[in-house]
Amino acid sequence: MHPEGIGKDILPGNYVVKFDKAGLERKELELTSNKPILSNETVIPAAEAEKFPTLTGLNCLTDEVVDIPDFFTRDNQSKDATAQCTLVAISCKDFGAKLLPSWTTPFTKQLRSGKDSNKYKVVRITINEGRIAKILSPLIVSGTKKNVPEEDHENTLLYYGDAEEMRDILRMHNVYTGYVYLVDGIGRVRWAGSGEGSEEEVRKMIEFAQALTKPAQKVTIRQPNASVPRVGNRLSQQK
Numbered sequence: 001m002h003p004e005g006i007g008k009d010i011l012p013g014n015y016v017v018k019f020d021k022a023g024l025e026r027k028e029l030e031l032t033s034n035k036p037i038l039s040n041e042t043v044i045p046a047a048e049a050e051k052f053p054t055l056t057g058l059n060c061l062t063d064e065v066v067d068i069p070d071f072f073t074r075d076n077q078s079k080d081a082t083a084q085c086t087l088v089a090i091s092c093k094d095f096g097a098k099l100l101p102s103w104t105t106p107f108t109k110q111l112r113s114g115k116d117s118n119k120y121k122v123v124r125i126t127i128n129e130g131r132i133a134k135i136l137s138p139l140i141v142s143g144t145k146k147n148v149p150e151e152d153h154e155n156t157l158l159y160y161g162d163a164e165e166m167r168d169i170l171r172m173h174n175v176y177t178g179y180v181y182l183v184d185g186i187g188r189v190r191w192a193g194s195g196e197g198s199e200e201e202v203r204k205m206i207e208f209a210q211a212l213t214k215p216a217q218k219v220t221i222r223q224p225n226a227s228v229p230r231v232g233n234r235l236s237q238q239k
Helices: 023-032 094-099 102-111 131-135 137-147 148-154 163-168 198-210
Strands: 056-058 065-068 083-093 122-129 156-160 178-184 189-194
Touching: 023 102, 056 148, 065 198, 083 094, 083 102, 083 198, 094 178, 102 122, 122 137, 122 148, 131 137, 137 156, 148 156, 148 198, 189 198
Parallel strands: 083 122, 122 156
Antiparallel strands: 056 065, 056 156, 083 178, 178 189
């Protein structure tokens, strides 16, 4: 968390103090340069990584209804953590949505082409909380389809309803900015960032995504030389 952010005080259970006034959230954006979450300097170790929180009933722009994180990993038949890496870009407001291309565009350009392009995916999620959003959903869908290239429709998700628990877990207390997460092949969050991506942050994000898709090195066990003594072995007696 950013040291100047309003969500830096973590409560037991991985929850944070909530602030009701939008003015405080806007003030936080000024203090943190739109970055309530500072980008990880390293990948979260697999042993410490948590599963991406569950959210059900998201609407895809292709009219499919999906659940996350299952949607991120459903193409990974091998269930191998290194088989793929998904960049999940989330926004709740238009301002945050406009910041996300600073992350998604270079990720797509560098990783979504070439022989390993199938290892990488970008999923965009827009969270629409409140009753009015649900009523206006046809207009929201129509407007989103116009602003998103058709080839990205299958990986663009809209959610209507309360997502407070998910936002708490992901430290998304400020709804005005945008958030990005690298999710590995079995749905664990391995890296996070927010706001507009700097050149250095984007470079590290891409390096981390590539690192997350590198298979674990196999250890080759060499057969011991029979003439060399080993613990538990006796040398044959020479005549």
